[in-house]
Amino acid sequence: MVVTFPPQVENSGSQYLPENTGIKADISPNQQLLPLTAKVNQHDHLEIGGCDVTTLVKQFGSPLYILDEATLRTACKQYHNTFKEYYKGESQVLYASKAWNCLAVCAIVASEGLGIDVVSGGELYTALQAGVSPAKIYLHGNNKSRDELILAIESGCTIVVDNWYELHNLVGLSTDSAVRIMLRLTPGIECHTHEYIRTGHLDSKFGFDPNDLDQVFTFVSQQPSLNCVGLHAHIGSQIFERQPHRDLAAVMVEWLRDASKYGLTITELNVGGGLGIKYTESDDPPSIAEWSRAICEIVQSACESENLPLPKLLCEPGRSLIATSCITAYTIGSSKEIPDIRTYVSVDGGMSDNPRPITYQSVYRAVVANKMSAACNETVTLAGKHCESGDILIKNVQLPKTAPGDILVVMATGAYNYSMSSNYNRLPRPAAVVVTNGEANLILQRETYQDLIRQDYLPERLK
Structure with a gap:
């Protein structure tokens, strides 16, 4: 049973709840800290998708990824609908x-009319197995293997070509019908984000250098086995500024104009993704609608200035679609107080299920799911259980007084958590469930110790 929120206690877990008490079409998920369905129930427990988080942990164990289907579908709809509203030509999100990337996530987004951007043979295979149409699948990657290219060609998806090596490989793999490709170009646009997630500046491993455009366009125009339908660029991730994307769209329309001089009929323009999300209270990303509108308007304006027909406009959001749709639930265990320095509170997961803090120094927010209205009067450092001093989930986080067995929830863990997870220290990967209307369904089974040694092989001489 869901009841009204408990009395607001200053500096409590309740402060992180979405401002709305129900899902509204104009609430942008990427601007929220918790999923849109987040509520506090009569037991003072956090509820997602109508499911009590503490009950989910009892049923499925912890750590546990909990994906809110309604939030994910809302984000998909907002991208899909705003591009339809603001762009006069054809579009595809x-x-x-x-x-x-997993079967359930691919199936959900595909059911909302979205296509899938994949970056490996494994992601491509998963999308195909989830029933995604190959016509809506685009394969990226700066060093695609021959097997990956063959799988892409045989499945009929579009290949986003990254470099000369790949171009020559594709010509050598030519079939009776021309391979559908796009060209990835490096636009030379900087944006204020982490060094490792800036992919649009010239010093990047991704894409053709714009100074090579003449050679690239000439070569592609002479290959009957290649059907170049579009151009692609991406400038980075977790971006809050709108101007870099406006600059990108304008530059790409200039490339579109230049391609026609070589007899290439470019009908698609893919501006990448990169819209950021709200990981902390101070983060202030544009909404999905604001970002989409800016992209649509600048492409239309640039095409009008160049007297070009509108191309099919594509974009590739990832983080802003799914990050805030998911939380991770942990069980609190040991603690260690170091007087006048800090108090460590440890959970039953860490860098193997969320490597972003140790990799990118990423910052997250957390609540204690079974004490939502309790005042946050302690400052602690949340530690993972791995044998690494750097396995810290969150430094200096304010929480209520915790005890072993409490359920800790870390917010916005839908992007690059499971997908970058590992078996470090031979920890089995967590389970994941999707929740909606009070129902929870397993979408990723928890790994077992047997799973950990499934690929191991012990030579006879060592037995």
């Missing part, structure tokens, strides 16, 4: 599935 693609989900950048490297954020979280």
